[in-house]
Amino acid sequence: MAIKISDKCISCGTCEYECPNHAIYEGGMKWTLSKGTKAKGTFQLFDGTTIDADQKNPALSFDTFYIVPGKCTECQGFHDKPQCMEACSVNACIPSDLYIETKEQLLAKKASLYA
Ligand code: SF4
Ligand code: SF4
Numbered sequence: 001m002a003i004k005i006s007d008k009c010i011s012c013g014t015c016e017y018e019c020p021n022h023a024i025y026e027g028g029m030k031w032t033l034s035k036g037t038k039a040k041g042t043f044q045l046f047d048g049t050t051i052d053a054d055q056k057n058p059a060l061s062f063d064t065f066y067i068v069p070g071k072c073t074e075c076q077g078f079h080d081k082p083q084c085m086e087a088c089s090v091n092a093c094i095p096s097d098l099y100i101e102t103k104e105q106l107l108a109k110k111a112s113l114y115a
Contacts, residue, residue: 002072003082004096009064015084015093023071030056031068037113045070046109069099076106
């Protein structure tokens with residue numbers, strides 16, 4: 001299950017630096033799959049969408065920091081716990097019920113991002 005950022009976010013920016021996949025972006029900033037990962041060329045996201053790893057994609061939020069579900073591995077393969085949840089002082093990082101994934105799926109996502 002990917003983590004998401006709720007509207008409790010005060011945009012302090014702390015979590016962005018804790019994410020091993022650079023899955024967290026400031027509101028309004030465009031995101032790329034390749035930033036902070038080894039993804040390159042044409043890449044298929046877990047939902048079946050195909051994108052270029054270097055393409056700049058529209059921001060998913062303009063009001064708060066946001067998490068790209070296709071890059072969030074819930075920190076599997078790096079840490080025991082989601083580092084954004086650990087770092088956020090206002091508990092704005094919470095599990096997303098839109099992206100339910102098993103540990104095996106999260107590890108497979110991590111492996112594909114660093115293949
Ligand atoms: S989610 Fe939490 S740690 Fe991240 S920017 Fe918002 S308030 Fe800061
Ligand atoms: S759970 Fe880990 S991989 Fe996902 S956004 Fe938070 S810090 Fe990044």
